Amino acid sequence: MGLPGDDAGFEAFVAARGPRLLRTAWLLTGDAHLAEDLLQTTLARVWPKWPRIAGEHPEAYIRKTLVNTYTEWWRRRWRGEVPHAELPDAPAGPDERPNDPFARVDLEQSLAAAVRALPRRQRAVVVLRFFEDLSVAETAATLGCAEGTVKSQSAKALKTLRSVVPVSLATGGEPCGRAA
Numbered sequence: 001m002g003l004p005g006d007d008a009g010f011e012a013f014v015a016a017r018g019p020r021l022l023r024t025a026w027l028l029t030g031d032a033h034l035a036e037d038l039l040q041t042t043l044a045r046v047w048p049k050w051p052r053i054a055g056e057h058p059e060a061y062i063r064k065t066l067v068n069t070y071t072e073w074w075r076r077r078w079r080g081e082v083p084h085a086e087l088p089d090a091p092a093g094p095d096e097r098p099n100d101p102f103a104r105v106d107l108e109q110s111l112a113a114a115v116r117a118l119p120r121r122q123r124a125v126v127v128l129r130f131f132e133d134l135s136v137a138e139t140a141a142t143l144g145c146a147e148g149t150v151k152s153q154s155a156k157a158l159k160t161l162r163s164v165v166p167v168s169l170a171t172g173g174e175p176c177g178r179a180a
Helices: 007-029 032-053 058-076 103-117 120-131 136-143 147-164
Strands: none
Touching (some): 007 058, 007 120, 032 058, 058 136, 120 136
Protein backbone atom coordinates (compact mmCIF):
# COMPACT_ATOMS: atom_id res chain seq x y z
CA MET A 1 0.00 0.00 0.00
CA GLY A 2 1.60 3.23 -1.11
CA LEU A 3 1.37 6.69 0.31
CA PRO A 4 0.33 9.46 -2.02
CA GLY A 5 3.24 11.84 -1.92
CA ASP A 6 6.85 11.62 -0.99
CA ASP A 7 7.67 8.14 0.40
CA ALA A 8 11.37 8.77 -0.10
CA GLY A 9 11.16 12.05 1.83
CA PHE A 10 9.49 10.33 4.79
CA GLU A 11 12.06 7.52 4.75
CA ALA A 12 14.92 10.04 4.58
CA PHE A 13 13.45 12.01 7.47
CA VAL A 14 13.05 8.89 9.61
CA ALA A 15 16.59 7.75 8.75
CA ALA A 16 18.01 11.16 9.71
CA ARG A 17 15.89 12.02 12.77
CA GLY A 18 14.79 8.57 13.92
CA PRO A 19 17.61 8.05 16.46
CA ARG A 20 16.84 11.37 18.17
CA LEU A 21 13.12 10.61 18.22
CA LEU A 22 13.85 7.14 19.60
CA ARG A 23 15.95 8.70 22.36
CA THR A 24 13.04 11.00 23.22
CA ALA A 25 10.70 8.01 23.29
CA TRP A 26 13.11 6.12 25.55
CA LEU A 27 13.38 9.07 27.93
CA LEU A 28 9.60 9.19 28.14
CA THR A 29 9.02 5.46 28.59
CA GLY A 30 12.23 4.38 30.32
CA ASP A 31 12.15 1.10 28.40
CA ALA A 32 13.88 0.36 25.09
CA HIS A 33 11.15 -1.93 23.80
CA LEU A 34 8.33 0.42 24.76
CA ALA A 35 10.28 3.30 23.21
CA GLU A 36 10.53 1.42 19.92
CA ASP A 37 6.80 0.65 20.05
CA LEU A 38 5.98 4.27 20.89
CA LEU A 39 8.07 5.60 18.01
CA GLN A 40 6.65 3.03 15.60
CA THR A 41 3.09 3.90 16.59
CA THR A 42 3.84 7.60 16.25
CA LEU A 43 5.41 7.18 12.80
CA ALA A 44 2.45 5.07 11.68
CA ARG A 45 0.11 7.86 12.78
CA VAL A 46 1.99 10.64 10.96
CA TRP A 47 2.86 8.71 7.79
CA PRO A 48 -0.52 9.35 6.09
CA LYS A 49 -0.18 13.06 6.95
CA TRP A 50 3.41 13.36 5.64
CA PRO A 51 2.55 15.24 2.43
CA ARG A 52 0.82 17.92 4.51
CA ILE A 53 3.42 18.25 7.28
CA ALA A 54 6.64 17.72 5.28
CA GLY A 55 6.86 21.34 4.17
CA GLU A 56 6.31 22.78 7.62
CA HIS A 57 8.11 21.59 10.76
CA PRO A 58 7.75 17.82 10.60
CA GLU A 59 9.97 17.11 13.60
CA ALA A 60 7.93 19.37 15.87
CA TYR A 61 4.70 17.75 14.64
CA ILE A 62 6.09 14.25 15.13
CA ARG A 63 7.50 15.12 18.57
CA LYS A 64 4.08 16.44 19.65
CA THR A 65 2.43 13.28 18.33
CA LEU A 66 5.04 11.22 20.22
CA VAL A 67 4.28 12.98 23.50
CA ASN A 68 0.52 12.76 22.93
CA THR A 69 0.76 9.04 22.13
CA TYR A 70 2.87 8.49 25.25
CA THR A 71 0.23 10.33 27.28
CA GLU A 72 -2.53 8.16 25.82
CA TRP A 73 -0.56 5.02 26.65
CA TRP A 74 0.12 6.23 30.15
CA ARG A 75 -3.58 6.80 30.75
CA ARG A 76 -4.61 3.40 29.37
CA ARG A 77 -1.93 0.99 30.54
CA TRP A 78 -0.94 -0.39 33.84
CA ARG A 79 2.66 0.69 34.26
CA GLY A 80 3.85 -2.44 35.99
CA GLU A 81 4.66 -0.81 39.31
CA VAL A 82 4.56 -3.14 42.26
CA PRO A 83 4.59 -1.60 45.76
CA HIS A 84 7.02 -3.00 48.31
CA ALA A 85 7.00 -2.66 52.06
CA GLU A 86 10.70 -1.77 52.20
CA LEU A 87 12.84 0.24 49.84
CA PRO A 88 15.98 -1.44 48.49
CA ASP A 89 19.33 -0.28 49.80
CA ALA A 90 20.63 2.77 47.95
CA PRO A 91 23.97 2.33 46.19
CA ALA A 92 26.93 4.27 47.52
CA GLY A 93 27.37 7.72 45.93
CA PRO A 94 30.30 8.62 43.67
CA ASP A 95 32.06 10.46 46.52
CA GLU A 96 32.16 7.18 48.48
CA ARG A 97 33.78 5.36 45.52
CA PRO A 98 36.55 7.68 44.26
CA ASN A 99 38.28 5.00 42.17
CA ASP A 100 35.14 3.44 40.74
CA PRO A 101 35.13 3.79 36.92
CA PHE A 102 31.39 3.03 36.87
CA ALA A 103 30.37 5.79 39.29
CA ARG A 104 29.32 8.10 36.44
CA VAL A 105 27.27 5.32 34.84
CA ASP A 106 25.56 4.66 38.17
CA LEU A 107 24.85 8.37 38.52
CA GLU A 108 23.40 8.54 34.99
CA GLN A 109 21.22 5.52 35.72
CA SER A 110 20.06 7.12 38.97
CA LEU A 111 19.16 10.28 37.07
CA ALA A 112 17.32 8.28 34.39
CA ALA A 113 15.38 6.40 37.09
CA ALA A 114 14.54 9.68 38.83
CA VAL A 115 13.27 11.16 35.55
CA ARG A 116 11.14 8.05 34.94
CA ALA A 117 9.67 8.41 38.46
CA LEU A 118 8.45 11.96 37.77
CA PRO A 119 4.76 12.51 37.14
CA ARG A 120 3.81 12.26 33.46
CA ARG A 121 3.56 16.02 32.77
CA GLN A 122 6.79 16.87 34.61
CA ARG A 123 8.65 14.09 32.79
CA ALA A 124 7.45 15.38 29.42
CA VAL A 125 8.58 18.91 30.31
CA VAL A 126 12.02 17.73 31.48
CA VAL A 127 12.55 15.57 28.38
CA LEU A 128 11.52 18.32 25.98
CA ARG A 129 13.29 21.20 27.77
CA PHE A 130 16.56 19.60 28.84
CA PHE A 131 17.09 16.56 26.64
CA GLU A 132 15.50 17.90 23.44
CA ASP A 133 16.76 21.43 24.24
CA LEU A 134 13.47 23.12 23.35
CA SER A 135 12.68 26.61 24.58
CA VAL A 136 9.86 27.25 27.05
CA ALA A 137 7.67 28.48 24.18
CA GLU A 138 8.44 25.43 22.00
CA THR A 139 7.77 23.08 24.90
CA ALA A 140 4.48 24.82 25.66
CA ALA A 141 3.46 24.56 22.01
CA THR A 142 4.39 20.88 21.88
CA LEU A 143 2.44 20.07 25.04
CA GLY A 144 -0.44 22.40 24.21
CA CYS A 145 -0.21 24.34 27.45
CA ALA A 146 0.78 27.79 28.71
CA GLU A 147 4.41 28.82 29.11
CA GLY A 148 3.76 29.35 32.82
CA THR A 149 2.73 25.71 33.10
CA VAL A 150 6.01 24.64 31.51
CA LYS A 151 7.95 26.84 33.94
CA SER A 152 6.10 25.60 37.03
CA GLN A 153 6.28 21.93 35.99
CA SER A 154 9.97 22.37 35.20
CA ALA A 155 10.65 23.95 38.60
CA LYS A 156 8.79 21.18 40.43
CA ALA A 157 10.56 18.48 38.43
CA LEU A 158 14.01 19.98 39.00
CA LYS A 159 13.32 20.30 42.73
CA THR A 160 12.37 16.61 42.84
CA LEU A 161 15.38 15.57 40.78
CA ARG A 162 17.75 17.59 42.97
CA SER A 163 16.41 15.89 46.08
CA VAL A 164 16.70 12.41 44.55
CA VAL A 165 19.98 12.80 42.66
CA PRO A 166 22.00 15.34 44.67
CA VAL A 167 25.04 15.37 42.39
CA SER A 168 24.84 17.01 38.99
CA LEU A 169 26.30 15.21 35.98
CA ALA A 170 27.01 18.56 34.37
CA THR A 171 29.10 19.99 37.20
CA GLY A 172 31.34 16.99 37.68
CA GLY A 173 30.39 16.32 41.26
CA GLU A 174 29.24 19.74 42.45
CA PRO A 175 25.88 19.72 44.22
CA CYS A 176 22.98 20.71 41.94
CA GLY A 177 21.84 24.28 42.07
CA ARG A 178 25.11 25.71 43.35
CA ALA A 179 27.68 27.64 41.39
CA ALA A 180 30.87 25.77 40.67
